[in-house]
Amino acid sequence: MISIQDVHKEYIDGETHVHALRGVSMEIEQGEFLSIAGPSGSGKTTLLNIIGCIDTADSGDVEVDGERLSSRTFKELVEIRRNKIGFVFQNFNLIPVLTAYENVAMALSLLGLPEEEIRERTMSILGEVGLEGMEHRRPAKLSGGQQQRVAVARSLVKEPRIVLADEPTANLDSVTGEAILKLMKDMNRSHGTTFVFSTHDQMVMDYADRLCRLHDGLVESDERQVAHQTV
Ligand SMILES: Nc1ncnc2c1ncn2[C@@H]1O[C@H](COP(=O)(O)OP(=O)(O)O)[C@@H](O)[C@H]1O
């Protein structure tokens, strides 16, 4: 599903060079629920952005659902991202002037689907993430946990093969964060969506079926684990 081979990424900012990824390799299968863990600055966001076609690697090979990402044009990468990948961000990234419904529906409008189908799919996923009755609220009228539920719904409504979540619980209290993880795990089971999420929180790591630790831009360990029992 996702194949990463010897990926390097360096940021150059004037005199400063930061080698954010120094030869990262990993294979991720369809349907995995995988956590990329590591301290701040270890390269988690850089890696997720490269898998998610938001940024590009300097060298190495990345393949996502049969698409090789190297030597793609910007436009082709946008297209791959739009069709195959859902993103959930640490700060939710909802559009403040749009309602919960509109934030989710927009992902489908961008695909040019018919109005009726957009309506059905949006209402259905909002129900699945537990936001029935809150469709018409703007983000400011929702709690942090509810906003992240909207973001999870938005990432899933396209029925993408892959959802990438960059520290999705970092701005939530631990109870709410756990609820979001359970929601993602349920979606992973019921829809077979591949989830790759980053974190530096031990509780969040414990939920993953597989834990891949990054340190200074290198994979330090990569192990399957018995995940928390989710009910
Ligand atoms: N746009 C950027 N310009 C310069 N340095 C960056 C940029 N983005 C990230 N970095 C640096 O790259 C390293 C890895 O960052 P990042 O991928 O954000 O790690 P993490 O998400 O694990 O905190 C850090 O040292 C960070 O400061």
Ligand SMILES: [Mg+2]
């Ligand atoms: Mg980060």
